[in-house]
Amino acid sequence: MKNKILGLLTVGIMSLAACSSTASTAQIFLYDATDPFIQSLSGDLEKDIKGFISYQSYDAARKQTTQNDDFLKAVSDKNTKILIMNIVDRLASSALIEKAEESKVPLVFINREPLTKDLTVDDWAEANCYYCGSDPKIEGVLQAEIAEQVLGPASSFKGSKWDKKGDGKLRVAILKGELGHQDSEYRTEFCVSTLRDANYDVDIIDTQYCNWERSKAYDAMKTMYDPSAADPIELLFSNNDEMALGAIQYLKDNYVNAPSSSSSSSVSSSSSSSGTSPTFSERFFPIIGVDATADGRAAVEDGTLTGTVLNDASLQATVITAIIRHLLYQEPMPDFGSKVEIPDADNPKDGNSYKVIGEKVTK
Amino acid sequence: MAFAIFVVAMVLTAYGLYSTNVTSSTNEQMLATSQQLLTNYETYFDSVLTTSNNVIGKYSNESDDLATIPSDMGTYFDTVMSIKNEILDMSLYTVSDGTMIASNTSYSEKDTSVTKQAWFTEAIQDDDSKLINFFSRPTTNPSGTTYSFTLSKYIPFEKNANYNAVLKVDFDFTKIVESISPSTLGDGGHFTIYDKTYNVVYSSTKDDKTTEISLLKTFVLGSEIEKFNSHSYYLYAATISNTSWRVAISINYDAVNGAINNFAIIVLLVGVAVMAVFVLILSIIANSITRPIRKLQVEMADIESLNYDASLKPEIKGSKEVVELNRSFNQMMARIKELTGKVVDEKEEQRRSELKALQNQINPHFLYNTLDSVIACIDKGESAKAEEMIIALSKFFRISISKGQNVIPLENEIEHARNYLLIQKLRFGNAFSYDIKVEPGLEKYFVVKLILQPIVENSIGHGLKEDEEGHIFIHAYSDGDFLKFDVSDNGYGMMSSKVLELENSFKNSTVYQGVGLKNVYQRIRIYYGDKANILIHSEEDVGTTVTIVIPKEGALKHEE
Numbered sequence: 001m002k003n004k005i006l007g008l009l010t011v012g013i014m015s016l017a018a019c020s021s022t023a024s025t026a027q028i029f030l031y032d033a034t035d036p037f038i039q040s041l042s043g044d045l046e047k048d049i050k051g052f053i054s055y056q057s058y059d060a061a062r063k064q065t066t067q068n069d070d071f072l073k074a075v076s077d078k079n080t081k082i083l084i085m086n087i088v089d090r091l092a093s094s095a096l097i098e099k100a101e102e103s104k105v106p107l108v109f110i111n112r113e114p115l116t117k118d119l120t121v122d123d124w125a126e127a128n129c130y131y132c133g134s135d136p137k138i139e140g141v142l143q144a145e146i147a148e149q150v151l152g153p154a155s156s157f158k159g160s161k162w163d164k165k166g167d168g169k170l171r172v173a174i175l176k177g178e179l180g181h182q183d184s185e186y187r188t189e190f191c192v193s194t195l196r197d198a199n200y201d202v203d204i205i206d207t208q209y210c211n212w213e214r215s216k217a218y219d220a221m222k223t224m225y226d227p228s229a230a231d232p233i234e235l236l237f238s239n240n241d242e243m244a245l246g247a248i249q250y251l252k253d254n255y256v257n258a259p260s261s262s263s264s265s266s267v268s269s270s271s272s273s274s275g276t277s278p279t280f281s282e283r284f285f286p287i288i289g290v291d292a293t294a295d296g297r298a299a300v301e302d303g304t305l306t307g308t309v310l311n312d313a314s315l316q317a318t319v320i321t322a323i324i325r326h327l328l329y330q331e332p333m334p335d336f337g338s339k340v341e342i343p344d345a346d347n348p349k350d351g352n353s354y355k356v357i358g359e360k361v362t363k
Numbered sequence: 364m365a366f367a368i369f370v371v372a373m374v375l376t377a378y379g380l381y382s383t384n385v386t387s388s389t390n391e392q393m394l395a396t397s398q399q400l401l402t403n404y405e406t407y408f409d410s411v412l413t414t415s416n417n418v419i420g421k422y423s424n425e426s427d428d429l430a431t432i433p434s435d436m437g438t439y440f441d442t443v444m445s446i447k448n449e450i451l452d453m454s455l456y457t458v459s460d461g462t463m464i465a466s467n468t469s470y471s472e473k474d475t476s477v478t479k480q481a482w483f484t485e486a487i488q489d490d491d492s493k494l495i496n497f498f499s500r501p502t503t504n505p506s507g508t509t510y511s512f513t514l515s516k517y518i519p520f521e522k523n524a525n526y527n528a529v530l531k532v533d534f535d536f537t538k539i540v541e542s543i544s545p546s547t548l549g550d551g552g553h554f555t556i557y558d559k560t561y562n563v564v565y566s567s568t569k570d571d572k573t574t575e576i577s578l579l580k581t582f583v584l585g586s587e588i589e590k591f592n593s594h595s596y597y598l599y600a601a602t603i604s605n606t607s608w609r610v611a612i613s614i615n616y617d618a619v620n621g622a623i624n625n626f627a628i629i630v631l632l633v634g635v636a637v638m639a640v641f642v643l644i645l646s647i648i649a650n651s652i653t654r655p656i657r658k659l660q661v662e663m664a665d666i667e668s669l670n671y672d673a674s675l676k677p678e679i680k681g682s683k684e685v686v687e688l689n690r691s692f693n694q695m696m697a698r699i700k701e702l703t704g705k706v707v708d709e710k711e712e713q714r715r716s717e718l719k720a721l722q723n724q725i726n727p728h729f730l731y732n733t734l735d736s737v738i739a740c741i742d743k744g745e746s747a748k749a750e751e752m753i754i755a756l757s758k759f760f761r762i763s764i765s766k767g768q769n770v771i772p773l774e775n776e777i778e779h780a781r782n783y784l785l786i787q788k789l790r791f792g793n794a795f796s797y798d799i800k801v802e803p804g805l806e807k808y809f810v811v812k813l814i815l816q817p818i819v820e821n822s823i824g825h826g827l828k829e830d831e832e833g834h835i836f837i838h839a840y841s842d843g844d845f846l847k848f849d850v851s852d853n854g855y856g857m858m859s860s861k862v863l864e865l866e867n868s869f870k871n872s873t874v875y876q877g878v879g880l881k882n883v884y885q886r887i888r889i890y891y892g893d894k895a896n897i898l899i900h901s902e903e904d905v906g907t908t909v910t911i912v913i914p915k916e917g918a919l920k921h922e923e
Contacts, residue, residue, distance in 0.1 A: 072585045098583045099583040181494070209416060
């Protein structure tokens with residue numbers, strides 16, 4: 001009897017041990033699992049890697065402390081073969097790289113880029129730390145190109161239906177993601193500079209940080225949008241679709257579907273020059289986002305979102321998967337064609353960065 | 364022994380559980396304290412960044428009428444500082460040449476070489492740097508009272524690239540530290556802020572930080588219990604969000620170790636006391652069970668040595684089982700004693716009858732022969748000789764009968780032999796002479812009667828030479844634990860092979876020769892056991908000596 005119990009115990013322990021020892025694991029750390037873009041990116045990634053490695057996902061809920069705690073547990077687990085970091089605070093990456101180097105577990109940063117000098121802090125980091133995300137500069141350029149398509153050439157802007165004040169200046173409002181986030185800063189910088197380069201007389205009348213969140217943008221619009229303002233918004237750039245959708249929702253709730261239609265009719269009468277009812281963009285202003293999430297595409301379809309730039313989650317997941325296979329099995333990196341910027345092999349100090357190039361999405 | 368192991372295991376388990384519980388609950392508590400402190404700092408730096416962001420937002424939305432910027436921003440700085448009193452100064456410089464664009468009103472220091480300052484160069488060093496807030500190391504101002512750090516941030520001015528700027532905000536760090544540091548870090552407890560290359564940015568203690576920093580390098584993040592600067596610490600290392608800085612929080616851990624050690628000592632003492640008490644109780648219980656059993660065991664050992672009287676003591680008290688066992692044992696012993704008694708009685712009875720039967724084998728021929736000789740003497744008119752013979756015969760038979768007793772005083776047995784010799788000598792004339800010698804001091808011994816006479820009869824019958832006078836010598840003496848009776852003659856003697864044959868004939872009951880010797884031998888063996896013996900020593904032409912050997916212990920008292 002005793003032996004039998006012992007035997008069962010042994011079998012149990014052995015099977016437990018077997019369970020926990022066989023599975024080499026990819027640990028995936030998400031900065032915010034409720035973010036729609038992160039959801040589609042991690043969903044695509046999990047689909048791509050589940051065939052060859054088990055994985056576990058952690059949600060930091062935008063707290064670096066939480067992410068650090070999860071990271072410490074994961075990095076000390078001997079089954080952990082690779083760490084996929086969607087880091088909350090890019091400045092924390094130096095500590096995480098240092099810690100990962102102790103256990104010699106390679107790191108792939110995704111979506112949120114660490115400082116290049118942290119990514120290349122030493123030889124180990126140069127060989128084992130990768131980044132894959134989008135190219136925010138090009139996304140900014142593409143946002144500006146969408147604006148140009150809608151607004152027409154700068155030369156004919158003055159007096160057009162889009163020049164609400166009629167002085168030829170293009171009054172731009174910007175919904176920014178996070179301060180210091182490279183996607184946020186570069187998208188903003190390049191969408192503005194591209195328009196200027198195209199000879200638009202750009203006047204940035206308002207900039208609001210909304211932390212990538214729809215609800216914050218909704219709230220921000222309360223102060224940003226005034227239909228009777230002396231300097232009306234003539235173009236709205238949003239660093240992502242979520243914030244753009246927040247702004248659209250605010251306009252819908254307060255002007256399109258408002259019980260009293262007096263204010264909306266005044267706007268419509270002032271902006272409409274033709275007999276047909278104006279489009280959403282004509283009635284308010286063109287709104288251009290980034291990401292082309294499912295909601296964003298739907299909004300483009302129904303005409304409320306003027307355009308967006310595809311931040312290709314699926315292609316990024318493919319690249320990340322290739323990086324994982326490269327780090328784990330020494331497989332060579334495949335050729336992704338013109339859609340992906342690859343690291344400069346001659347300049348290791350630039351870091352192993354793979355950046356997916358966006359694509360304009362309009363109706 | 365097993366019990367001691369059990370108690371030791373119990374003590375160890377208690378100690379292990381306690382120290383695990385205390386450690387884990389303390390560690391949880393210390394982690395919570397650390398995280399609270401970290402949260403305080405992150406909240407603070409968050410507010411610092413909010414200030415920075417607000418300035419950036421404000422500056423981005425400045426009109427491109429450059430003339431209004433200095434006063435507008437200056438007023439804004441004054442407003443911010445009136446709300447946030449930990450800000451010492453705020454100022455704004457062009458990236459291109461470090462010209463001051465704006466500052467708070469009270470800002471006096473007009474640094475002309477800002478482009479060479481670390482806060483300035485770091486903020487615009489590369490693309491990455493332009494995106495982040497740079498925090499310079501706190502410095503002590505000349506008066507030594509204020510500990511401050513500087514935040515700098517590149518701010519692009521979308522409207523006019525010439526007005527791309529660097530923001531500089533000086534914060535009073537002392538106020539911050541005082542307002543958000545808990546006093547619960549314990550003796551020597553402190554926190555240290557350091558950058559990613561492990562240069563100390565700020566520490567709440569002035570103690571040497573070499574050991575602490577080298578420990579931090581080994582585990583980078585998380586918490587460990589470490590000993591340095593003569594204390595044990597719960598050492599917690601974390602990144603501070605939105606800065607490149609990290610913080611190490613050291614909470615005194617001595618008290619925890621002390622508590623665990625105290626508990627260990629108490630548990631050990633209690634354990635030992637409990638063990639002692641248990642051992643005492645256990646030995647009492649064990650004794651009360653085993654003592655009666657041990658008594659029983661002793662009695663059983665007595666039985667092994669065939670002492671059947673040992674038992675039958677009903678006073679053994681103990682558990683019901685033992686009492687019952689003892690009762691059964693006593694019953695068994697009583698039965699065994701009864702049975703063995705019976706066997707002994709029966710054996711005794713058998714012995715007596717055998718002895719009697721053997722003694723009775725001796726007499727008839729001798730009686731007839733002697734009476735014939737007496738008749739012959741009377742016929743020849745030798746009445747004196749006849750009388751002497753009858754007297755001797757009378758004595759002889761008196762001793763032979765001895766009131767029916769088997770065992771008689773040694774001197775009677777000698778007397779018996781002497782009377783026999785006398786009768787024979789009277790019968791056969793002067794064909795032989797005899798001598799009897801008894802060692803003094805043998806008077807107290809008793810012997811089985813009629814053991815000498817058959818030997819003497821043999822000596823006379825077989826041991827005398829026809830042509831010379833024979834001599835019979837009886838010698839009774841003590842030899843160690845034995846009484847010995849030698850009956851010697853000076854006859855032909857025997858060859859040693861004949862001696863062996865003779866000894867075989869009386870010692871081995873299957874061979875049937877020499878009635879006299881065999882008869883005596885059997886009787887002394889019946890009465891005295893294996894120690895009794897008959898030895899024959901013979902030399903050809905010299906004579907034969909037959910020795911009866913009897914153990915003294917069997918000859919000391921005579922049976923009733």
